[in-house]
Amino acid sequence: MSDPHPARPHKAGDKQHPPTGVHRGLFERLVDLLSPGPDSRDELMRALASAEQRELIEPESRIMLEGVLRMADLTAGDVMVAARRMDLLDIDAPYEELLAGVISTGHSRFPVYEGQRDNIIGILLAKDLLKLQRAPELNLRTLLRPTVFVPESKRLNELLRDFRSNRNHLAIVIDEFGTVAGLVTIEDVLEEIVGEIEDEFDEKDGESGIYTLADGTHRVAGDTEISAVNEAFGTTLDDEDFDTIGGLVAHEFGRVPRRGEVVELGGLRFVVMLTRGGAVRWFRVSHSGDHDGATSA
Structure with missing residues (x-):
């Protein structure tokens, strides 16, 4: 019995159904490229987040792309x-x-x-x-x-x-x-x-975020627990309402401080050395009244 729908050779101009199997992913990507793209930065940010969730891009790639977009709004x-x-x-x-x-x-x-x-x-x-x-x-x-x-x-x-x-x-x-x-x-x-480009001086040993510098001051990581700061400096900073020294200092400023800004708390002088990701990464800390060395540029 003959086939009621015999196959016919493909001719130029014939419309083809979407590829199947292993070619399906490529077809979907082509459709995405031809579809209307985001018309605002917020939509583009959401599109990047969606691409990460669908494992089209790595988390590190999304962070870098978002950094590029945000950089256009930042100044020297x-x-x-x-x-x-x-x-x-x-x-x-x-x-x-x-x-x-x-x-x-x-x-x-x-x-x-x-x-x-x-x-x-x-x-x-x-x-x-x-x-x-x-x-x-x-x-x-x-x-x-x-x-x-x-x-x-x-x-x-x-x-x-x-x-x-x-x-x-x-x-x-x-x-x-x-x-x-x-x-x-x-x-x-x-x-x-x-993100932060760390060098050999930025390594933490996993046990302490407090380092003594050559001039006698100290470099303290923003995520260091306040109790550890109190123990190291003999102070009584508030460790009930805040867990980290970065959180306490940011509360004192009422915002995330910028590099080079200074605040004195509980007998200590905090100089902001580096901020990243909406938080202070490093402080230079000395006792109030002590000579404070210059912050690294």
Whole structure:
């Protein structure tokens, strides 16, 4: 008996049914691409969250994509190290003093000033300072790199593009009056996308988030329990209403503080070193009245 619906060869222009089996996933993705996309940032954020739930993208990828979107709303002033917290080098300082400053802070680049701190005349790479040791007759001014100045209102996405095109890693931020407001590095910008970039100094041993620094102050993780802080410093900070020192300090500010901001609580002075993800990551802590070392940029 013949087939009532015999198969016929495929002709150009024939409409085909959607592929099945192993090709189904590809077809669905094509449909998604051709479908109307999100028409607002909030919808795009929800689309990314949905893509993560459907395991189309990894959680880390969603976080980075959201960071890219948020970065367009941030400015250099939002992530800069405040001027009063900047580690600077004096062009007229002796070599030994310059070397001590480089070693104590551990930065790779330093703004150099002449006379007043607002008078930034160039950027010194720490590795270039070694040239003075081998050739003391060199003039430090000849080792300085040009300073890049950006306004506080500079968008981070634009700043990142400038960093990449100009091969600069540090810029001095100025306010509307032309006064130095702070500095921003390429790491500050990238961390808004990929999260905190930790180095060997950021490792925690899993038992304590309190570290003694070379100048006698302490670096304290924001998620350190208040009871541990009280035990380490001999204080009586409130550990009934708050669990972590970061929560207590944020409550005192009434918001998440920015890097470089300072508050004194219970006989301790807290300098915010780093904030990430809506919380303080690191504090520099000293007893009130003690000399407070400069915060790392």
